[in-house]
Each structure stands twice: as C-alpha cells, then as structure tokens.
Amino acid sequence: MDEPSRDVLQDAGPADEAPGSRTLLWVFLLLLCFGAAVGMGWLVLREIEDLGTANSDNAQWSLAQTEVEFLQFQLAIERAGEEEVSLDTLRRRFDVFYSRIGTFASASTYSAVRSSPEFIAANEEITDFLDAAVPVIDSPDAQLAAALPALSAEAQALLPQVRALSLAGLASFAESSDERREDVRRTLAQMVGVLGLLLGGFALLTNSFRRLYRVSRRQAQAMERAGDRMRAIVEAAADAILVCDRDGAILDMNTAGVRLFGYSREEGIGRRALETIYPADVAPALQEATRAFFQEDGRAGTTALHYETEAVSRSGRRFPAEVSIARTADETDPIYVAFIRDISRRKEAEEGLTEARDKALAGERAKAEFLAVMSHEMRTPLNGLMGTMQLMRDHSLSQRQSELLDRMHSSGRLLLGLVNDVLDLAKFEAGKLKAERRPFSVSALLDGVVETTATLASSNGNSLRWRPLTPGLDIVRGDSRRLRQVLLNLVGNAVKFTRAGSIDIEVERLPGEGGLVEFRVADTGIGIAEAQLERIFQDFETLDSSYSRQAGGTGLGLGIARRLVGVMGGEIGVESEPGEGSLFWVRLSLPPAEAEETPLPGQGGNATLPVRPLDVLLVEDNEMNRFVARGLLESEGHKVTEAVDGRAGVEWAESHPFDVILMDISMPVMDGQTAARKIRAGSGRSATTPIIALTAHALPEEVERFREAGMAHCLSKPIDRKVLSGLLRGIAAGYSGGSVTMAEPASGLIDRAQLGELSQTIRPADLERLLATFRAEMDEGVTRLTASDLPPAELGALAHKCAGSCATLGLTALRQLLGRVETAAKRGEVSEGDLAQLPELWAESRQALDAWQGEQALTE
Known part of the structure; x- marks a missing residue:
C-alpha cells in the first residue's frame, strides 16, 4: 500500500472515527451560541431603547413638578385672599394639581412608584385633602373666598406630604433605573461570554474543517491514485471491459474492447451493448437470461454471471466468447460491468486436444482390441488342443504316451497362461477388469496352487508347501479366481529363480478392522537388488541374472499381479536382498463368509471329490x-x-x-x-x-x-x-453352497474344443442329425428375427432360444450377437444394428461349422 493510503487510514483512526458527526455537533452548538448571542443583543437593545426613551424622564419631571404645582396652588390661595388673582385662577391651579395626582394613580408609567410605601402613605393624605377640597373649590365664589384661610392652612400642612410624594416617586424611579442598568450590564457580560464561546467554537470549527480538509484531500489523492491504477489495470487488461447502465447502454469501454469489437470509444459509448457485441440471433436469449439471473438468483455486488456465448465484431466476424457480468450494489441506479474474452484460440486448442485424445483413445482401443482378438484367436486353438489332450486321457495309453501327453499338457497350460496374461492386460487397459466377492476356501485355494506348481518346483529341486499362521482361517469372501492367478504368478516366479531351495506360502489374518489377510511367498532364491525392486512390477521387465536366461518369460506376470491386486483393492510388495532370497506379500480384504455361503469343495483349487451317480x-x-x-x-x-x-x-x-x-x-x-x-x-x-x-x-x-x-x-x-x-x-459330497458362478465366454466363430468334446460324447450319427436339426432351426430363426417386426418380448424369447442352441454347439460369435439382441429386448429396445448383422454372421458360422464337420468326417 502506498503512503497516501496509509495516511488516509491513520487519519481515519480511533480519534476520527466519525469526523462528520462531530462537525455537525460543533456546528449545532455554534448555531445555538450564535442564537443566544443574538437574543441577548436584542434584549440589550430593548433595554437601551427603553432607557433612551422620554417616558421615564417625563415621569420623573412630573414627580418633580408635583411640588411646584402644589406651591403654585398654595400661592394662588394666598393671592386670591389678597385679591391679587381671581378665584378662577385658583380653581385652575387646583385642577392642575388634582390632575397630576390622578395621573400618579392611574398612569402605567407610575406602576412601579405606586408600590412604594412612602409614596402610598403620602398619596393617601394628598388624596384625602383633594377629595375634601373639591367641594370647596367647586363652591360659589363667596363661599370659596370665605374658605380660603382654612384652605390655605390645610395646604400649608400638606406641603410635607407633597414633598414626600415627589421624593418617594423620584427615589423609586432612581432605584428602577439602577436595576435596569444592572440588568443591561449583566446581559452585556453574558453576551460577552457567549461571544467568547462563539469565537472559541469558531476557532475549533475552523480547526476541524482544516483537519477534514486535509483528510478529504488525502482521500481524494488516494482515490485519484486508485483511479489511475484502476484505469491502468483496465486499459492493460487483455479482456474487453464494458460498463453499462441499467438499460444496457454502454457508458465506457477499455482499449481491449475497442480492439476486440472495432468501435472507437466515442462510437461505442451510448450504444446498446446487446445489439453491439452479440449477433441478432443470440442477443434476446442472453438478455432474458441476464435479467432472470440478477432478478432471481443474483445478489448485487456479491455474485457474477458467467457463461460462454458467441459475439460479433464491427466487421461481422463471429467468435466464441467467455462473458462475466457483475452488478453494483446500487439498486436505484445499478451499473453493470461485463468482462468479455475471445476464446477462439482456446476452443481451437480444446478441439485439438479432443482430437488428440480421441486419436490416443482410438489407438489404445485398437491396441486393446488387437490384444484381445489375438489372445482369443490364440486361445481358441489352445482350448482345442487342451480339450483333445483331456479326451485322450479317456483312452488306454502307454506310460511313454502318458509322459509325452503330460509334457504337452504342461506346455499347453504354460502357453495358455501367457495368452491369459496378455488378455488380462488388455482387459485392465480397457477398464473391464472387475473384482468379484464370492465365498471360497483359502485352504482349498492354496492346495490347488501347490498342486498346480508342485511338478515345476520339484523339477528344480525345490520343496513347496503352505501353512496357515492364523488358526481357523478358511472360508472367506473375495475373488478366488484372481487371487489364485496372483499366487500362481508369485509362486511361479519364485520357482523360476530358485534352485535346490524351498518355497513357503504363508497366510495370516492381520489384526484390526477390514478383514485384512496377508499372503506371503518366501523363497531361498537368488534375490533381487534394492534398485530393481520397483522395476520387477513393470510390464515386459526381466532382470539380467544368472537364472533369467534359463527361466525366460515375458515379464508380464508380476505386472499383471500388481494390476489384479489393485482391482481387488489390495496391496502387493516385495522384500529381498541379493543372495538371500525374496519375500513377496499380498494384503487383501477377505472378510469371513456367512454360514450359509459355504462354497463347494474344489472351487478354490483343484481338489477332487469321489464321484457317485446322481x-x-x-x-x-x-x-x-x-x-x-x-x-x-x-x-x-x-x-x-x-x-x-x-x-x-x-x-x-x-x-x-x-x-x-x-x-x-x-x-x-x-x-x-x-x-x-x-x-x-x-x-x-x-x-x-x-x-x-x-x-x-x-x-x-x-x-x-x-x-x-x-x-x-x-x-x-x-x-x-x-x-x-x-x-x-x-x-x-453333500455341499450346497450359495455362490452363483458364470463361465467366461469363448471367442471366434466356433469353439472347436467344445465341438471336439461334443463329438466324443455323442455318437456320430446322432451328432449329424443334431447338426442338421440345428441348421434348419437357425435358418428359420434368423429369417424370423430379421424379416418380421416382432415386439421386444417375442424377439427376446426367440433370440434366447437361438442363442441356447448356438451355445450348445459352440457357435461363439453368433451366440454373443444373439445375446446382445436378447439384452436389448429385455430392456424394451430393438437392436437394429445387431439384427442387421445376423444373416451374414450366421452364414459365416454355418460355413465354419460345415468345414469342421467335414474335417471330422475325414478323420473318421
């Protein structure tokens, strides 16, 4: 992060978590102080205005004039007695004084004076005098003249009260003026304090504004730098970036967008995005999909819409595009940002990779099919040879013939084992090798392994035995056929590289869950160097040792054993030292079988049981x-x-x-x-x-x-x-196990071994009649299967019947084709492609069957 960004973060620390809120508070307080100052100033102006008006002066002057007017009234009484003035003048002076006293009693100006005790007392005496003098003053001149001496005496006695009234009023006005001046002084002092606070607040506010200004300036600089970086990123982006409003109008686009679509930025801004960058046949669907996504599924600012579509440039070039659209969180005026990438090269690369993969898979399939076909084709005559040798044992043979037959049978079994190894390798590569889970006897299986390899072991001067390390370990569930093949490979490998030694097979149930069983094949042979331990499990890998040239081999046995153990979900390994022998171990999950799953004796190996007629x-x-x-x-x-x-x-x-x-x-x-x-x-x-x-x-x-x-x-x-x-x-022998077994199907047009065995079982005349009946049934069946529109149920039944006849007479390919037809029919389908192949395959199979029958006739 750059320095301006750090400054911004520092200014926005705990001391300034909410500068905007504090500024508003300061402004509010300053406005309050300012309002208080204005109010106080208004009050001061009012007071000054009141003090500056003449009402107070007039009132005081009136109070001061009261005694003067009373003296003038008193002088008028004396002069009227001396006849220097008229009685009317006396009456006028009395009225002036009377009016003055009445003004004191009723005018609002004197409300404060009227509350003075001295004023009240003096006013009462004066009022009493006036009230008593009114009848005299208003009497005729003769009576008034006669009453002048008495009136003069009373007026002379009232003079102190008039003076007291005037002084009391003036004192009251003076006190009131002092209080008002004090109020004005206090108001002015308060006003000075408020103004001081106001000035301080203005200073703090100014400082806060300066701080906010610095923060905002730094933020603006950081935002400007971030904007510059963002603009640089957007402009440097290889993808086209379009910014659109809610109506789909382009607000801005980067340089990559200009290059991709061919519009200048000025030309592009304002155009509708959908109409500009998408073909007319694509835009409506995209608009509906985008609207539905953001209205229903998308949350603004948290998710984006990704999809692949087709875009178009200004020149009309259509190209595949990958689009990502996001929306801002502003619901009132959202902004949509679209990232658009031209994926033409990627699509071409994907197509190239797909084509390369398809070619590789086709090559693998061709290799697997070649291996499978060759293995099947080789196994077919081998099965015939093995079956013929088995039939020869039913005839009387000399000891020499039996020995030769044993050698032939041993060589045939070895060759058949190699063919089966290659076939298993092809199955594994094709992903068709799967493990079975059936009950079998471990002891019977190991007896069979020892019996099968005992002759070869003894020919090299080796002893071969097996022994259990866990008492009671016998009936388990697993794939006995593939386990037997693995153990035969391991024992055969040990026999090949051991001379005048021993080969021991051990079996032990390991502790813990999972039902793990470990098989160990230990020999005292030449051993294997540590550097070669991994190589021996590779295909077609043979080690250059003193025995290797004598033993020979394809190097497939251990590689296939490793694959078979992997298919069964187990592990295989080896421990060896040169000159000290080798120990191969296999760990498999073989849980004990249930009581009702006891297998038949002989299923795990080659054990034989006495035969009685059933x-x-x-x-x-x-x-x-x-x-x-x-x-x-x-x-x-x-x-x-x-x-x-x-x-x-x-x-x-x-x-x-x-x-x-x-x-x-x-x-x-x-x-x-x-x-x-x-x-x-x-x-x-x-x-x-x-x-x-x-x-x-x-x-x-x-x-x-x-x-x-x-x-x-x-x-x-x-x-x-x-x-x-x-x-x-x-x-x-009394065994009735619960295992269900299916024989592995043969391959080729016809199974000559099966036909040879059939010819040994059935008399030639019966066999000829059987084959003639079969041909007639198949002619009719193939015609019905291919020429009529049978429903799946009838089609499946007829295909099953024909397949059973083909299986009995060894027409392997035709039987397999009919099996596929039956499978499709069982699923409610009609395999038109398989039905179309039936006539040609039946013709080829019939020709092969006729050729075999002709060969049989010549040998007889």
Missing part, C-alpha cells in the same frame, strides 16, 4: 440342449429325468426326490425363476434340492435374481464339462 432333473425346453446335456450327464454315470418346461419341472420336483436340478431360465409355460421359487416354497420331495441355473445369456442384475429365487449356482451355456463335473462332485 439322480438329476433336467428342465430344458430346447430339445437340442436337452440331448447334449443328457449325453454329458450320462457319460458321468448320472441318471437323467427330462422336463420340457418349468411347470413340468415343478411337478417332477414335487413327486420325486432328485439329487440336483438343472434349470433353464427362459422357457415357455413357466420360466426357470418362477419354477425355482415354487419348488422352494412348496413341500415337495425336492424342495431342498440344489438348483443349478442354465442360461446362454444373463445380465448381472439377473444373476443376482437367480440367487434370490433359490438357485445355488449358475452355469452359462455351453456347459463346460469340467465345471459341471466339479459342481456335481461337490453336491455328491
């Missing part, structure tokens, strides 16, 4: 699906009873005690969810039998409803023989 109720409306499912079940030694719809399934469940019920979801007459509820709500012989939902396609929210309907598990079509066998083994 009595299975198969509820399925699709004949083809029933045929295939029956073949799978009977090949495992189970007894199968078929029901063609939900109502028939309920009737069978009420009358017969089944071990397990396989329930399709979408069926005529009664759907699977309704049938499951009726079975659970009834008291039939299978009311408590585990129910497994079968569906070709289901939304996530629908899967939750399956569980609410009483279905313990959910299998997606096509039914995976291994998964189905695991579930049936668990049910045979």
Whole structure:
C-alpha cells in the first residue's frame, strides 16, 4: 500500500472515527451560541431603547413638578385672599394639581412608584385633602373666598406630604433605573461570554474543517491514485471491459474492447451493448437470461454471471466468447460491468486436444482390441488342443504316451497362461477388469496352487508347501479366481529363480478392522537388488541374472499381479536382498463368509471329490440342449429325468426326490425363476434340492435374481464339462453352497474344443442329425428375427432360444450377437444394428461349422 493510503487510514483512526458527526455537533452548538448571542443583543437593545426613551424622564419631571404645582396652588390661595388673582385662577391651579395626582394613580408609567410605601402613605393624605377640597373649590365664589384661610392652612400642612410624594416617586424611579442598568450590564457580560464561546467554537470549527480538509484531500489523492491504477489495470487488461447502465447502454469501454469489437470509444459509448457485441440471433436469449439471473438468483455486488456465448465484431466476424457480468450494489441506479474474452484460440486448442485424445483413445482401443482378438484367436486353438489332450486321457495309453501327453499338457497350460496374461492386460487397459466377492476356501485355494506348481518346483529341486499362521482361517469372501492367478504368478516366479531351495506360502489374518489377510511367498532364491525392486512390477521387465536366461518369460506376470491386486483393492510388495532370497506379500480384504455361503469343495483349487451317480432333473425346453446335456450327464454315470418346461419341472420336483436340478431360465409355460421359487416354497420331495441355473445369456442384475429365487449356482451355456463335473462332485459330497458362478465366454466363430468334446460324447450319427436339426432351426430363426417386426418380448424369447442352441454347439460369435439382441429386448429396445448383422454372421458360422464337420468326417 502506498503512503497516501496509509495516511488516509491513520487519519481515519480511533480519534476520527466519525469526523462528520462531530462537525455537525460543533456546528449545532455554534448555531445555538450564535442564537443566544443574538437574543441577548436584542434584549440589550430593548433595554437601551427603553432607557433612551422620554417616558421615564417625563415621569420623573412630573414627580418633580408635583411640588411646584402644589406651591403654585398654595400661592394662588394666598393671592386670591389678597385679591391679587381671581378665584378662577385658583380653581385652575387646583385642577392642575388634582390632575397630576390622578395621573400618579392611574398612569402605567407610575406602576412601579405606586408600590412604594412612602409614596402610598403620602398619596393617601394628598388624596384625602383633594377629595375634601373639591367641594370647596367647586363652591360659589363667596363661599370659596370665605374658605380660603382654612384652605390655605390645610395646604400649608400638606406641603410635607407633597414633598414626600415627589421624593418617594423620584427615589423609586432612581432605584428602577439602577436595576435596569444592572440588568443591561449583566446581559452585556453574558453576551460577552457567549461571544467568547462563539469565537472559541469558531476557532475549533475552523480547526476541524482544516483537519477534514486535509483528510478529504488525502482521500481524494488516494482515490485519484486508485483511479489511475484502476484505469491502468483496465486499459492493460487483455479482456474487453464494458460498463453499462441499467438499460444496457454502454457508458465506457477499455482499449481491449475497442480492439476486440472495432468501435472507437466515442462510437461505442451510448450504444446498446446487446445489439453491439452479440449477433441478432443470440442477443434476446442472453438478455432474458441476464435479467432472470440478477432478478432471481443474483445478489448485487456479491455474485457474477458467467457463461460462454458467441459475439460479433464491427466487421461481422463471429467468435466464441467467455462473458462475466457483475452488478453494483446500487439498486436505484445499478451499473453493470461485463468482462468479455475471445476464446477462439482456446476452443481451437480444446478441439485439438479432443482430437488428440480421441486419436490416443482410438489407438489404445485398437491396441486393446488387437490384444484381445489375438489372445482369443490364440486361445481358441489352445482350448482345442487342451480339450483333445483331456479326451485322450479317456483312452488306454502307454506310460511313454502318458509322459509325452503330460509334457504337452504342461506346455499347453504354460502357453495358455501367457495368452491369459496378455488378455488380462488388455482387459485392465480397457477398464473391464472387475473384482468379484464370492465365498471360497483359502485352504482349498492354496492346495490347488501347490498342486498346480508342485511338478515345476520339484523339477528344480525345490520343496513347496503352505501353512496357515492364523488358526481357523478358511472360508472367506473375495475373488478366488484372481487371487489364485496372483499366487500362481508369485509362486511361479519364485520357482523360476530358485534352485535346490524351498518355497513357503504363508497366510495370516492381520489384526484390526477390514478383514485384512496377508499372503506371503518366501523363497531361498537368488534375490533381487534394492534398485530393481520397483522395476520387477513393470510390464515386459526381466532382470539380467544368472537364472533369467534359463527361466525366460515375458515379464508380464508380476505386472499383471500388481494390476489384479489393485482391482481387488489390495496391496502387493516385495522384500529381498541379493543372495538371500525374496519375500513377496499380498494384503487383501477377505472378510469371513456367512454360514450359509459355504462354497463347494474344489472351487478354490483343484481338489477332487469321489464321484457317485446322481439322480438329476433336467428342465430344458430346447430339445437340442436337452440331448447334449443328457449325453454329458450320462457319460458321468448320472441318471437323467427330462422336463420340457418349468411347470413340468415343478411337478417332477414335487413327486420325486432328485439329487440336483438343472434349470433353464427362459422357457415357455413357466420360466426357470418362477419354477425355482415354487419348488422352494412348496413341500415337495425336492424342495431342498440344489438348483443349478442354465442360461446362454444373463445380465448381472439377473444373476443376482437367480440367487434370490433359490438357485445355488449358475452355469452359462455351453456347459463346460469340467465345471459341471466339479459342481456335481461337490453336491455328491453333500455341499450346497450359495455362490452363483458364470463361465467366461469363448471367442471366434466356433469353439472347436467344445465341438471336439461334443463329438466324443455323442455318437456320430446322432451328432449329424443334431447338426442338421440345428441348421434348419437357425435358418428359420434368423429369417424370423430379421424379416418380421416382432415386439421386444417375442424377439427376446426367440433370440434366447437361438442363442441356447448356438451355445450348445459352440457357435461363439453368433451366440454373443444373439445375446446382445436378447439384452436389448429385455430392456424394451430393438437392436437394429445387431439384427442387421445376423444373416451374414450366421452364414459365416454355418460355413465354419460345415468345414469342421467335414474335417471330422475325414478323420473318421
């Protein structure tokens, strides 16, 4: 802050908090004193005027003349007796004296004299004399002449009283004059005091005015400097600034406004802002929005209106603008200040960034799609190879053939693991990797991890074991599949870099809230340098060590493990020293599962259970699906009873005690969810039998409803023989957990592994008949789906039926497309784009199916 501003603040301190109020008080007091002085002066003038008038002198002269007139009356009596004067002259002298005495009694001039005791006493005697003398004076001349001696004697006796009357009156007048002079003196003294106060007040007022003048001058200078600074700021601003009145007329504009809009300041002032700076098609809406904002939402002086719009210059150039409008707090005559910025470059930059972002996202999507497609395409033949090797185990093999098959299967699993790693990486980059929360057994999961990696560990001369550090830690809720993948990566990494050592897996529940569980994988391998601890979790990162060239690897395992742990909301880390081994740890929130959420044995790992024949109720409306499912079940030694719809399934469940019920979801007459509820709500012989939902396609929210309907598990079509066998083994062992699981869909036009497994299950003649029926049904179904205008409900039912058949026979792409059609129909929509792709995709799928069938015929 500059010096003038500080001076202003100092002058406006506590001593001068309200100079204006004190000045007004001083002015009021001075005016009061001035009024008092004027009043006193007027009184003094009155007194002086009274003293200067002749009334008092005349009265005193009259009093002084009283004795003279009485003496003249007395002399007239004596001379009338000597006949020197006439009796009329005597009477005239008597009347003059009488009149004089009467004047004393009635004239207001003598009111003060009449209150004097001496005057009263003398006046009474004189009045008595006069009253007694009146008859004598008014008598005839003879009587008057005879009474003159007596009258003369009485007059002679009255002379002292007349003299006393005159002296008393003069004394009274003298005293009154003295008092009036004293009053005038006192008034003059008071007047002098008031005038002194007035002069002092004028001096103080003058000093106050001088102080106010200094303060106001400093404030004016500070305001002038602030105004200069503000003008400099406004003129230097890159944004156009317009000052408008309440009617929208421009009062002022800065240099930036002149440059932006092309009007000189003289041309711009007075013009309406809306008509000057906004296009005609934009101005009305802005005017209404601005008025509504300040009338309803905005408070003057405390808020501003911000928006982006389009402005126009004098030359007609339209450009995007950012506008901010504020209003002063004066409600009677408000001023509006608008800041307008040309954001053309910013918009161009945003468009450039958006385009760059879109290109980057497109590149990322292309990369993710490429990885996903390649991974799926690679996994499809791998699944075929793995399935074929699994089918080969059903035949009699020599020991050498079994060993070769084991090596092939191990290599296939390794290659499939790499493909799955790349696919998981693509899923993570696409944001489609999400954690699950299902009950599983920790012990079963770790048993499976040890069983899977035991062969590889022993081949390197390592011992592998796991042990719990927290007693009773077993059934928890979490994502067992991804946790298993993480632990397999960590154990596999430990096995690769350890020779003739030990690998220990430990699990411990940590204290505190959140249900944290820590898994530790410790090895006695070569260890890792501290500088490399962060690198090992990066993608495609391999360390140059004595074992690295022998172990090989893509360097994706730990990077994917880190991502999977992050998806599950946990932490992963490592502690290691070169030559001392490594310890990898994973901390996850795995709260204990509820009692009713016990999972099936084998879901957490690869544990096997003894198989016993089960009595299975198969509820399925699709004949083809029933045929295939029956073949799978009977090949495992189970007894199968078929029901063609939900109502028939309920009737069978009420009358017969089944071990397990396989329930399709979408069926005529009664759907699977309704049938499951009726079975659970009834008291039939299978009311408590585990129910497994079968569906070709289901939304996530629908899967939750399956569980609410009483279905313990959910299998997606096509039914995976291994998964189905695991579930049936668990049910045979007496487990009926509450988890609902969906198999991961395959990819490609056809799933050759599934078709190969199907060809091993069904006789060639039955398979050929099944495929012919399928082709006929699909020809009709695709024609109905694409050629007729079906309502969403019927469209969804038909798409579901066709998708179920495609799932059973491994037509993966067509099944997925039909699933999208079904999903849209369930939501009351019609997926026109997907329907348009059906004929072409069905033709391609049919051609691929025919090619596979031809290959099968040649091998036979």
